Amino acid sequence: MGRAPCSSMVGLERGPWTAEEDALLINYIQQHGEGNWSKVSEKAASGGLLRCGKSCRLRWMNYLRPGIKRGNFSPEEDDLIIRLHKLLGNRWSLIAKRLQGRTDNEIKNYWNTHLGKRLLLQKTSKTDHTKPSTGSKNKEKQQQHTETNGDNANTYLQKTTRVFPFLLPGSSANDDTKALNSLTPLWSDHAVGGEEEQILLYENGGDLDDLLFTEEYHHNIKFDQVYMEYQELLMSSENQVRTQANYSSFNPFLT
DNA sequence: AATGAGTACAACCGCAAACAT
DNA sequence: AATGTTTGCGGTTGTACTCAT
Structure with a gap:
């Protein structure tokens, strides 16, 4: 297919963002909300923001978005x-x-x-x-x-692919995603909140990430536990994949 | 003070999945 | 189903800054 990089688009700025550009982008997103980045560059251009959508998204996601923690890692x-x-x-x-x-x-x-x-x-x-x-x-x-x-046997090295959310049963998904959907009971065992709360979340259509990344979750779950949960998920994923020939192309530990 | 090497990080690029038509 | 567009991802680069000489 091939598209010209957004930086080559005529009339658009590139390089480090200025404070004015940041302000314009924040202002735009406050008015119109996040997303639809391709439209941002069109609509915000009238306000003087000459950046491509891709650049706007990156700036917002990595720098301007509220709640971004900066500074040293603990x-x-x-x-x-x-x-x-x-x-x-x-x-x-x-x-x-x-x-x-x-x-x-x-x-x-x-x-x-x-x-x-x-x-x-x-x-x-x-x-x-x-x-x-x-x-x-x-x-x-x-x-x-x-x-x-x-040389790390346990490292799951895959080529760059988009990370899918752990969709809920019943939602449309490809085979690989479906395979992982079956893992949700494992996660729910560890999730914050009682069974009723989890069922409610499921019924409301939130995906598992939503469930796991509530503020409460982060306050209550220690780093170690997060790690253990991930490890369990991946181990479980391995077993799941082995039992389903259809999913032979997806095995985190054999790639 | 000058300068070259090393470091840190924001931003860009190309690719592929997801989505829209 | 086919094709085009948008979005999100990891890899890489550019450059400002720091530090040693």
Whole structure:
């Protein structure tokens, strides 16, 4: 198919956002709401915001959106990121969902600049007491990538795909999604609130992520528990997939 | 003070799934 | 069902900043 990158569209700005542009975007979203990003660039242009929809979305999601936590990561967050990364690989959006107020982009950057490097150093110091090589930046990056991603048997490495919500039974979904839908009872066992509350949520049509990411959930569930739940989910997913030949293309631990 | 290397992070890009027609 | 468009994702790049020399 192929589309020209939005930055090449005539008359649109690129590069760092100015405070004025931020204000224009916030103002626009306050008036019209989130979403429909392709329309944003059309409609907001009249107000002086010359950015493509894609750029607007990114700016909003990663920087302007209310509730975004900025600043240093806590040791607990570090720990959770490391463990979730071990489980999920570079699925930053999924990891970000477990860290309230953090964006996938922020976590990805943090991993690439801090955590990944730290793990590499730890690993190196365990196996080799000499200092890591001080080669070129690219070489270091490459090494870091393979060390932290490549040889981890438990890491679910998949190509870039959109992360689906865990849809509820009865909703339309493809086969893979349906396979995971059957996991919801496991999750509901751990979810906050009584059975009645959960049933209510189900009946109201909220998906499982909605259930799990309520504010209450985050206040009550410790990082460790979140990690354990994810691990259980993935283990369960593996078993589920093995029993269903139709889903042979989806096996997190065999890819 | 100058400058080059390293670091941090915002922003861009291309791809693929989801959605609309 | 086929085709086009939009959205969301992970990988990568550009650049401002920091620090050592």
